[in-house]
Amino acid sequence: LETCYCIEGSGEVVELDGTSHPLTPGVLYSLDNNDPHFLIASPHEDLRLVCVFAPALQGDEVHSLAEGVSSAY
Secondary structure (H helix, E strand, C coil): CEEEEEEECCEEEEECCCCEEEECCCCEEEECCCCCEEEEECCCCCCEEEEEECCCCCCCCECCCCCCCCCEC
């Protein structure tokens, strides 16, 4: 489970099928089953989220910054 609450800035969560969900302050999103997705911050401002993962992340997770590749936990 990944749940994030936007506290500042803007951006979007994009599913692999291209469906986009805008993020602005006050928006909460939640994903389960390790749903593949992209988190894209606006190029005009910082995006700040408060996130909770269950089970908790271990710290050795790898985030790919390559274009078109989603990260995995």
